[in-house]
Amino acid sequence: KAGVTQTPRYLIKTRGQQVTLSCSPISGHRSVSWYQQTPGQGLQFLFEYFSETQRNKGNFPGRFSGRQFSNSRSEMNVSTLELGDSALYLCASSPGLEPYEQYFGPGTRLTVT
Amino acid sequence: AQKVTQAQTEISVVEKEDVTLDCVYETRDTTYYLFWYKQPPSGELVFLIRRNSFDEQNEISGRYSWNFQKSTSSFNFTITASQVVDSAVYFCALFYTGTASKLTFGTGTRLQVTL
Numbered sequence: 001k002a003g004v005t006q007t008p009r010y011l012i013k014t015r016g017q018q019v020t021l022s023c024s025p026i027s028g029h030r031s032v033s034w035y036q037q038t039p040g041q042g043l044q045f046l047f048e049y050f051s052e053t054q055r056n057k058g059n060f061p062g063r064f065s066g067r068q069f070s071n072s073r074s075e076m077n078v079s080t081l082e083l084g085d086s087a088l089y090l091c092a093s094s095p096g097l098e099p100y101e102q103y104f105g106p107g108t109r110l111t112v113t
Numbered sequence: 114a115q116k117v118t119q120a121q122t123e124i125s126v127v128e129k130e131d132v133t134l135d136c137v138y139e140t141r142d143t144t145y146y147l148f149w150y151k152q153p154p155s156g157e158l159v160f161l162i163r164r165n166s167f168d169e170q171n172e173i174s175g176r177y178s179w180n181f182q183k184s185t186s187s188f189n190f191t192i193t194a195s196q197v198v199d200s201a202v203y204f205c206a207l208f209y210t211g212t213a214s215k216l217t218f219g220t221g222t223r224l225q226v227t228l
Contacts, residue, residue: 033216043204043218056215088156101148102216104158 025093
């Protein structure tokens with residue numbers, strides 16, 4: 001089975017721009033979660049989607065949004081980028097809503113200049 | 114509040130030494146799950162183990178072993194006879210099934226294994 005894939009792997013954006021990151025879960029997995037990883041804050045939960053519905057959201061401003069499509073693929077969007085949004089964005093998929101182990105993708109490294 | 118504490122920021126050992134990574138958690142839930150993940154330099158988090166709050170049995174998988182003690186709210190991870198390939202950042206995480214179920218990570222412990 002193919003693992004979780006994330007595109008793009010690297011991205012450089014300018015302050016004020018917006019960005020969309022994409023995640024394709026493992027085939028058959030219906031739950032997708034997003035995390036932000038920074039040296040200062042560590043790994044922080046952004047949101048979780050299941051069957052195209054956002055189930056949970058972390059403590060992030062409204063500039064961070066996401067969605068899930070009928071094929072379970074997910075995108076996250078960050079609008080009006082700030083320097084502090086520079087981070088590794090990790091996507092994880094799991095089979096369902098139970099606390100199964102989450103399988104992580106390689107991440108998208110976003111740099112905001 | 115749910116919290117995971119990994120007090121050891123960085124550990125350096127020489128190959129073949131045993132090393133224990135500490136994890137202490139806080140939760141008011143009676144049902145919860147604990148995880149360990151490994152993040153090698155490539156960046157991708159790799160699942161190592163999941164343990165639920167009702168199962169305090171220790172687990173051994175090859176050179177890896179885990180000690181879960183509810184009395185001290187700890188879920189420690191030991192690598193026996195460490196190898197250079199074990200060099201990575203290791204994260205302990207807590208999944209609680211409250212209204213906002215999510216995975217809460219500790220700050221990670223960077224393990225450096227040298228020859």
